[in-house]
Amino acid sequence: xxxxxxxxxxxxxxxxxxxxxxxxxxAAHKQADxxxxxxxxxxxTLENKADxxxxAAPDTDAxxxxxxxxxxxxxxxxxxxxxxxxxxxxxIKKETDKKY
Numbered sequence: 001x002x003x004x005x006x007x008x009x010x011x012x013x014x015x016x017x018x019x020x021x022x023x024x025x026x027a028a029h030k031q032a033d034x035x036x037x038x039x040x041x042x043x044x045t046l047e048n049k050a051d052x053x054x055x056a057a058p059d060t061d062a063x064x065x066x067x068x069x070x071x072x073x074x075x076x077x078x079x080x081x082x083x084x085x086x087x088x089x090x091x092i093k094k095e096t097d098k099k100y
Contacts (some may be wrong), residue, residue: 025100031091039085043078050074 048078050071057067 021100025096028092028096032089032096035042035092036085036089039088043082043085046074046078046081050078 051065053074054071056062
């Protein structure tokens with residue numbers, strides 16, 4: 001029973017040590033978070049621009065159709081920007097987790 005307790009204590013200590021991150025790992029995770037936040041900010045700007053294009057469209061069918069097409073393209077670009085930022089952030093985190 002004492003041996004089991006010793007092994008359990010050692011395992012818990014090893015897990016606690018492994019869970020501690022160092023400054024380099026923390027910096028890499030902050031970089032990944034910054035990449036994601038930057039992509040989100042760019043995507044939000046594109047979505048706001050899309051909304052402005054729709055709001056500024058003259059009240060004709062042709063103008064509304066053109067504004068809708070431009071707005072849709074901007075929203076698609078926003079989605080792609082957000083997805084690319086998420087992918088880059090995930091890649092940084094995955095690589096960091098491999099190292100540490």
